[in-house]
Amino acid sequence: MIVGTAGHIDHGKTSLTRALTGVDTDRLKEEKQRGISIELGYAYAPLEDGVILGIIDVPGHEKFIRTMAAGITGIDFALLVIAADDGIMPQTLEHLAILRLLGVQRGAVALNKVDRTTPERLQQVQAEIDMLLADTAFAGCPVFPTAATVPGDAGVTALRLHLTAASRILPARDEHRLFRLGVDRVFTLAGQGTVVTGTALAGSVAVGDTLALAPGGREVRVRSIHAQNRAAGEGRAGQRLALNLAGAARDEIERGSWVVAPALAACSLRVDAELTLLPGSGAALKAWSPVHVHLGAAHHTANIVPLDADAVLPGHTSRAQLVFEQEVHAVPGDRFVLRNAQATQTIGGGMVLDPFGAARKRRSPVRLAWLDALGAFTGSACGGGARAGGAAEGIGGIGSLLACSPHGLPMSALVRLSQLPPARIDVPPGVRRIPLHGGDELLVGDAALARLQRHALAALADFHASSPDETGPELWRLKRIASPDSEDQLWSHAMSALLSQGDIRRHGNALHLPGHSVELSASEQALADRLLPELLAGRYDPPWVRTLAATLAVPEDDVRRLLRKLARAGAVTQVVTDLFYHPAPLAELAQIIAQLEDAQAASFRDAAGLGRKRAVQLLEYFDRVGYTRRVRNTHLVRPWKAFPSGDGAGLQTR
Numbered sequence: 001m002i003v004g005t006a007g008h009i010d011h012g013k014t015s016l017t018r019a020l021t022g023v024d025t026d027r028l029k030e031e032k033q034r035g036i037s038i039e040l041g042y043a044y045a046p047l048e049d050g051v052i053l054g055i056i057d058v059p060g061h062e063k064f065i066r067t068m069a070a071g072i073t074g075i076d077f078a079l080l081v082i083a084a085d086d087g088i089m090p091q092t093l094e095h096l097a098i099l100r101l102l103g104v105q106r107g108a109v110a111l112n113k114v115d116r117t118t119p120e121r122l123q124q125v126q127a128e129i130d131m132l133l134a135d136t137a138f139a140g141c142p143v144f145p146t147a148a149t150v151p152g153d154a155g156v157t158a159l160r161l162h163l164t165a166a167s168r169i170l171p172a173r174d175e176h177r178l179f180r181l182g183v184d185r186v187f188t189l190a191g192q193g194t195v196v197t198g199t200a201l202a203g204s205v206a207v208g209d210t211l212a213l214a215p216g217g218r219e220v221r222v223r224s225i226h227a228q229n230r231a232a233g234e235g236r237a238g239q240r241l242a243l244n245l246a247g248a249a250r251d252e253i254e255r256g257s258w259v260v261a262p263a264l265a266a267c268s269l270r271v272d273a274e275l276t277l278l279p280g281s282g283a284a285l286k287a288w289s290p291v292h293v294h295l296g297a298a299h300h301t302a303n304i305v306p307l308d309a310d311a312v313l314p315g316h317t318s319r320a321q322l323v324f325e326q327e328v329h330a331v332p333g334d335r336f337v338l339r340n341a342q343a344t345q346t347i348g349g350g351m352v353l354d355p356f357g358a359a360r361k362r363r364s365p366v367r368l369a370w371l372d373a374l375g376a377f378t379g380s381a382c383g384g385g386a387r388a389g390g391a392a393e394g395i396g397g398i399g400s401l402l403a404c405s406p407h408g409l410p411m412s413a414l415v416r417l418s419q420l421p422p423a424r425i426d427v428p429p430g431v432r433r434i435p436l437h438g439g440d441e442l443l444v445g446d447a448a449l450a451r452l453q454r455h456a457l458a459a460l461a462d463f464h465a466s467s468p469d470e471t472g473p474e475l476w477r478l479k480r481i482a483s484p485d486s487e488d489q490l491w492s493h494a495m496s497a498l499l500s501q502g503d504i505r506r507h508g509n510a511l512h513l514p515g516h517s518v519e520l521s522a523s524e525q526a527l528a529d530r531l532l533p534e535l536l537a538g539r540y541d542p543p544w545v546r547t548l549a550a551t552l553a554v555p556e557d558d559v560r561r562l563l564r565k566l567a568r569a570g571a572v573t574q575v576v577t578d579l580f581y582h583p584a585p586l587a588e589l590a591q592i593i594a595q596l597e598d599a600q601a602a603s604f605r606d607a608a609g610l611g612r613k614r615a616v617q618l619l620e621y622f623d624r625v626g627y628t629r630r631v632r633n634t635h636l637v638r639p640w641k642a643f644p645s646g647d648g649a650g651l652q653t654r
Contacts, residue, residue: 001167002054002199002240004075006068006099008089009060012112013081014041015148017057019156020163021045025057037061040071040184042197042240044229047164052228054240055079060091065346069098069294069337070184070255074199076170076238077163078107080138084117084145087125088132094346096132097278101349102335105137106170108144108162114155115147173237177419178261179203179211180331181241182296186253193223194250196259197242198297202419203261205243206234212265213248214258214329220247256298258329263415267327270357272307272319272371273336273350279315281347282340286311291347292339293322300324307363307371312348319371320350321357330355331419332378353378355416366406373404377417399428406451407486408444410436434493437639442487452494453503456482457513460504464516471569472512476626488638508583510570518569527554527562528571535572535582540589540608545578575621589618590627599628599635 005013014037018024025041041057056075058068072078078099082092099107109129114122126143133139142162146155185197205211209222226242227235235241243259277285285291285304293300304312305321312318334352339345353374358367377397401417402409411422411433418425427433432449434442459482463473473481479491495511498504504511520528530552535542545563549556563580566572572580592607593599605615619635622628628635 001051001077001163001170002056002075002238003077003079003163004056004072004104005058005079005081006072006095007060007081008083008086008091008095009062010035011060011081011083011086011089011092012110012146012148013037013060013079014057016079016081016110016112016146016156017041017043017055019146019148019153020160021053021055025055038067040067042229044240045160047167051164051167052230053163053167054228056240058095060095062091062094065094065098065339066294066299066343068095069102070297070299072098072102072104073182073294073296073335074201075104076106077166078104078138079110080107081110081112082125082129083113084111084122084125085113088128093132096136096138097346098337098349099138100136101276101337101346103351106166107138108142108159108166109133109138110148110155110159111143111145112148114145115150170238173202175202175204175236176424177202177237178264178415178421179205179209179259180261180264180419181205181243181259182298183253183257183259184255184297186250186255186257188250189244192244194245194248194253195242196245196253196257197240198259200235200237200239200241202237204234204236205241210262211245211259212262213253214260214265215267215327216252216257217265218248218252219262220245220259222246256296256300258296260329263412263421264331264419265329266356266416267329268356269324269327270359271322271324271328271330271352272354272357272362272374273322273352274317274375275304275312275320275338275348275350276317277312277314277338277348278346281314281345284311284313285320285347288323290341291322292341292343293324293336294339295328295330295334295336295352298328300326300328305362307368317350319353319368321362323357328355332374332417351378356413366404370401370404373400374417376400398426402428402431402443402445402448405444406448407483408434408442408448408490410440410442412440414443432493434487434489436487436489442490444490449490449494449497452483452486452490453498456494456498457503458482460511460513464513467568469518469565469568471507471510471518471571472516474509474570474625475511478511480626506570508570509573512570518565520565524562524565527552527558528566531559531563531566532571532582535580536584538582539585540610541614542579542581542585545580573621576617579617590622593619593622593628593635594637599637600633604635 007013014026021043023043025043026037037059043055045053047053056071058071129143144155144159147153180201181198183196183198187195189195205222207222207225210219212219223244223246225232225235227239287305288303290303293302302322302324305323306312307319307321312320330352332352337349338347340347353371361367414425415422430446432444436442505514534548545560546556549559563572567574573586574580589608596603601612601615605612623630628637
C-alpha cells in the first residue's frame, strides 16, 4: 500500500513518517539546514502478512505545490497531518483540495504535536477537522492524536495498526491492463546505468520486458526491478518501483516522463477532459485561458477551450479541451490538477476523457456525442456510467464507443482508450474487422458500414443529377465528395461490397448507379471504336490528339471533343491537355509504381521505358488523383490506396 502525506509546512509530516518507518526522508543538505522538506521523500516499512508500507512524504510549503502534486498521484491512502497547535492552515486546505481533485478516496488524519497543546485546544481542532471533512470522501475518517517526536507514542502505534488494517482491505489494482509508471525521480548508479522510480498505476512488468518512454516513444529494456524497496523479478500495479533501464540516458528522462507498454506510447497536444473549478477559484475560464496542469508527476502549461459553453464557471463541472505546448501522455480516467496562470493558486482539476482531442470541429454534435460515450466509458460525472477513475472493458462500453464512431475505430485506439491488450478486448457481435497498415485493424459496426454505403449511393445520385453527361466520379473522387474523413481501407471495403452486390457499377475508372449511362451517337461510337484501339496500342506512350487526328484523318477538334466526353464517361483518362490514356495501360503503370522501392522520376522512367518528361507528367497525375503522394522527390503509394484494374473487374491494392 502507498500512503501519501499532506498538510501545511512544519506540521510534522516528515517526523511522523520517521516515527512510522524509522526512515528520515529529508536526505538533502539544504533540507537538513532549513528544517523543511523540499523534495519528495520515500520511506518503507514491513507490515504483517508480508505487506510493505510505502510512504511518500511531500513538502508542505506553498512554493512546492508542484512537487506535492507530483508525489501524491497514484497513492492508495492519504494521511492528512494537522498540527494541534496551529490547527487548519492554508496548505492544509490546498492539499486537501488536491487530494479530492485527484480522486483519493481513503485516508486518515494525524492530529500531530498533541504534546504541545491543551485538551481544550485539541477538542476545538477536532471539531474544526470534522467540519472541514464533512462534505468530502474523508468524512468520518479516524483522527489519531499523535506526538511524532515522542518515542513509543501511543497515537503513532495506533496509526500504524490502522494502516496495517487498511492495507488488508485495499482493493487489488487491475493487473490485466497494460503497464504504466509515472516517473517522479531519475538518477544513475555506477555500473548500473539509468534508474527511474515511480508508482505503477496499471499492469505489471518483469525483468527483460521492453517498454517505451512517453513522450518520445524511445524503447527501453528493463534490466532489474526493485519493488517496495526490495529486489524483485517483477513489479505490479500499486507498488513503488525502481526500474533499471537500458536504452536511454539520464538526460533523456525527467520527472513527469512516463514508462509504459509500447502500445500506450502515443502522445497528443490536445486532451479533452471533464473539468471542475473550485468554488473559490475566482474568474471563469474562457476560451484560451492559460493554466498550469499537473498530470501524473508532470507539470505542463496549457490553454483551456470550453466545449459545453463559452466558459467554465467556478463551482461547476463542464467539459473542456486542454491545448498543451508540448505533447503529453494520458489515458481516459487520469486525474489532474489545475493552477492559475501565475501558478499561485489551485483553481480546479478534472479527469481525462479523450487523450487525443480533435484539432477542429471540437464542439460539433458528433464530437460531443463521442465524449458522452467516453464519459460513460470512464465513469465521469458528465457522462455518467461505470466506476470512476478507470475505463470499462465490457462489451457494452465498447459498443457505445463504436456506435459513436461512424468511420470505425482502430484497434490500436481502442487499446489506448481501454489500456487493455487486444486479446482482452471483447468486441461486440456485428462488428467488421478491416485490416489496416502495420498490422492494425479497423473495427466498424454493420450499421455504420451500411450508413456509409447509403451516403455513397446518395452522393453518386447527386453527382448524376448535377452532371448527367458524365458517367460518374472515380473511386477516390467519390470518397472526397461523400466521406473525406473515412479511412481508405474502410472506403475500399464499402465500395467493393457495393460493386459485388451490383448496387454500383464501374465503367473504366468511373463509378455509376446501374440506371445511369452516357450515350454516344452513332457517329461518336464509330469514331470511338477507332480511337480506343489506337490508345491501347500506344500503351505507355499513347499518341497525342493531333497525332490521332492526322492518323485517322479526322478533324482535331472532333477527336478532342470525343476524347473529353469519353474521359467524363470513364472510358479514357486525360493525364495532361490533349494526352489521353486507355485504362488498361494506365493501371499497369500504377502497378509499376507500386513495385518500385523508390518511385522517383528517374526510376519510374527506366521501369516504364518512357522519357523523363512523360514520367513526370504521369507521376504528377497519380499524385493529383490521390494514388500517390509526393515526399521530396519520391512518390509514395498511399497505404491501401486502390487503382482501377483497367478491365472494370475490381481493385488493385498495395
